[in-house]
Amino acid sequence: MIKFFRKIRKKLIEEDNVRKYLLYAIGEIVLVVIGILIALQINNWNEEKxxxxxxxxxxxxxxxxxxQDTLTLQSRITLQLAEFEAQTRVVDALTRQTLNEEEHRSDLGKLMLMRETVLLRNGYDYLKDLGISHLNRPELRQTLLQYYEHDYAMLRKDLQNDEFEFEDVWLPYARVHFKDWEFGEYAVPHSYSNIQNDTYLLTTLKINLTNKDGTIRAHSQALETAKSLITMLETR
Known part of the structure; x- marks a missing residue:
């Protein structure tokens, strides 16, 4: 092809036909430009693929x-609901002053607990590195942002509150007022009478129930969004 164009160019030069030569030169430039544009388009197409x-x-x-997140969240919700119910029973018993070892030994071991919830972000972080704007499904993109940027953040915030109350409020109290304590299993106070008449404990447990309810709600919201995302991803 190049040899063919060279022959034409040589013939026009020999004929000393300036007009035809200029037209030929313009045509050759146009062909080169078209070739470059086609090459760029093919390259862009390959990059898009x-x-x-x-x-x-x-x-x-x-x-x-x-x-995996749905399994983790469901497991945590089940545990947290059981602990919420146990703490509610203790609050009721303290209010009625009917707290006793036979009925509440196990419940006392479930007060104000903090359990870590670890969710996976590897796939989402990879997508963010690629650029989430490359995802051309607006609804899916919005739901991903809802789960990883909003639901995840709210969950972490509630867990941080739980961690603070467990480590800074409950553990110091338990070390002073309990002679035996096993995380999530049981607790035995030095004196049932003393803790039963401790208004600080009752108030603290009531406040913590509100926080626990928020944590359960945050887990439930994340679980609902995660299930929606799975359905959307399976129908892509």
């Missing part, structure tokens, strides 16, 4: 993370 594959890989990893 590569990006689509990486985004698809990130979404597959996100789905795997979410499946």
């Amino acid at each position: 590569i990006m689509d594959r990486m985004v698809s890989q990130a979404l597959s990893e996100i789905r795997e993370d979410l499946v």
Whole structure:
């Protein structure tokens, strides 16, 4: 092809036909430009295909993370609900002054506990590195942001509050007023009478129930969003 154009160029130069030569030169430039544009388009197309594959890989990893997250969240909700009910029974017993070892030994071991909830972000972080704007499904993109940027943040905030109350409020109290304590299993106070008449303990447990309710709600919201995301990812 190049040899063919050279022959034409040589012939026009030999004929000393300036007008035809200029037209030929312009035509050759146009062909070169068209060739460059086609090459750029092919390169862009290839890059888009590569990006689509990486985004698809990130979404597959996100789905795997979410499946594990739903198991973790459901497990935590079940535990937290049981602990909430146990603490409610203790609050009722303290209010009625009917606290006793036979009925409440196990419940006392479930007061103001903090349990870590670890959710997976590997797939989402990979997608963020690629650029979440490459995801051309607005509803899915919005739900991902809801789960990882909002629900996750709210969950972490509630867990931090639980950690503070457990470590800075409950443990110091338990060390002074309990002779035996096993995390989540049981607790035995030095004197049932003393803690039964301790208004500080009753008030503290009531406040903590409100915080526990918030933590359970945060877990439930995250679980609902995670399930929605799994459904959306499975129908892509």
